[in-house]
Amino acid sequence: MARRVNPAELYNILFERLGPQHWWPADSPEEVMLGAILTQNTAWRNVETAIANLKERGLLSVAALASARKNTLASLMRPAGYYNVKADRVRNYFRWFLAEIGPDASHAQNFATGVLRRRMLAEISGTGPETADSILLYALDRPVFVIDAYTRRILSRHGVKAAGSMKYDELRLAFQSALPRHTGLFNEYHALLVRCGKLCNTRAPSCSACPLDGLAVKL
């Protein structure tokens, strides 16, 4: 019989067993925003190469990414895959940011979290809920819980079988309502879930070395 834990207990167990993850791996909020788009359905290793290419060309700013030519971006982003699609998405995002927020990430301080989130999702093609929430949390320091494929997989293996088919916001709000609204907590929590997910063999239905072996989550 599995031991049942709530989201707060799950966090404590993950942190105890895996330690701090120091996310997001980037040098600036602008780099976080870029990385959030480039890592869509893509291994982070390949994203790092693409970001290094863009950085080398001096393109890691809101204004530079907003005004760069699509072909330039696409060729530099090639290692990250989906480079034609992502070149459009990166330009859509940074053009919107420049026009609606300002030339650097600090200008977002003038906007409420809920307003920013709704507008990102409604007005930017290529920025879906996970990308928007990753940016809000890791680039703009907002207390938004990020749901990703690892989160769903871990939940479905540990007591929440329906996690794979639950709506994004249903899962997000389940975590947010069960936890204190602290940016630092949400930051570490999502990073721990990703680390935990990477530790387990994704093909096998379960993992013997799983840090959550014998636990069932109760949302």
Next chain:
DNA sequence: GACCAGGCACATC
């Protein structure tokens, strides 16, 4: 050579 990786938009039913 198959499978996978920190999604998203769009078409179709």
Next chain:
DNA sequence: GATGTGCATGGT
């Protein structure tokens, strides 16, 4: 509302 498909590279 649910399901299927295209987008693409690099590592295992």
